[in-house]
């Protein structure tokens with residue numbers, strides 16, 4: 001039987017082997033494992049690429065979110081953490097870390113439903129919530145889910161109107177853009193993840209914070225090194241959250257391929273769009289307009305009429321893996337019980353959780369493999 005990978009990291013490694021091996025060998029040559037030269041080189045490359053004044057490497061995407069929010073708490077409140085009555089608006093249809101980071105910063109997540117067409121936070125609902133709760137909201141944490149931007153014109157306009165911050169969860173969206181601007185350069189701050197399955201994925205954990213605000217950047221730099229400029233005499237309640245030299249070296253090597261690979265993912269997505277365009281019972285992830293420049297961290301279908309799980313099983317039997325991102329909206333998780341607010345119903349998120357299915361999105365998928373996947377889908381519905 002055939003067997004296709006969701007994301008074939010081995011195949012990617014073979015494609016970039018010479019670059020990655022040389023980068024790793026170089027680290028063993030200099031042995032500067034902690035904040036070695038590759039970390040700063042990587043930060044500078046990424047800042048330039050995104051179009052942000054500062055990029056700070058950290059140990060994971062989750063830490064990037066936590067440190068960004070902690071820096072904002074310190075700057076805006078002159079306090080180490082937000083208070084429970086400080087609210088941060090986000091979506092329940094995301095990875096746990098988005099909401100968890102809000103809890104860890106001391107604030108209360110306010111879950112607002114998604115727009116079913118884009119899977120991103122529904123900006124009309126944000127406005128509705130802010131209109132009746134204009135005080136206590138500290139900021140908005142939109143998620144660029146599946147590698148496609150949230151509507152940043154709307155979100156930035158709302159944030160400016162209420163003078164609140166925007167932290168972009170760009171963990172899934174390295175290289176994607178809203179209009180002409182790369183994600184991570186639009187909000188007050190942004191968080192990236194270099195988890196192996198992200199578009200720019202390391203060989204282990206890694207993350208980065210970007211911001212144009214140099215004071216916030218300084219705070220993140222302190223927080224990641226135990227909370228001080230001098231680690232033997234610190235100012236803040238900090239973390240050990242450095243980006244590894246070895247990860248930075250590997251990421252620098254892989255970064256050379258990012259535009260090529262993001263383009264390849266777009267070609268895979270175009271092929272899916274074409275082959276699946278006329279299939280009844282599924283809804284393709286079509287962007288509302290050309291402002292949404294996705295890098296397809298996932299290619300996610302909606303399978304209607306309750307057929308998602310049976311389709312997933314049939315594909316599995318044919319050697320085609322698929323994943324449900326995400327089966328449980330955050331507000332249903334025990335960790336958020338009594339610690340979040342849900343001012344409106346979250347129907348669109350609940351429905352999406354029952355209907356979404358992400359297909360293999362390896363940038364090196366062959367047209368023949370894509371054909372096989374699409375034919376199997378057609379025959380399974």
Ligand SMILES: *Cc1c(COP(=O)(O)O)cnc(C)c1O
Nearest residue numbers: 060061062095097171172193195
């Ligand atoms: C992956 C991811 C994170 C967390 O990143 P890690 O590097 O795994 O800590 C946060 N938010 C979203 C939306 C993600 O997909």
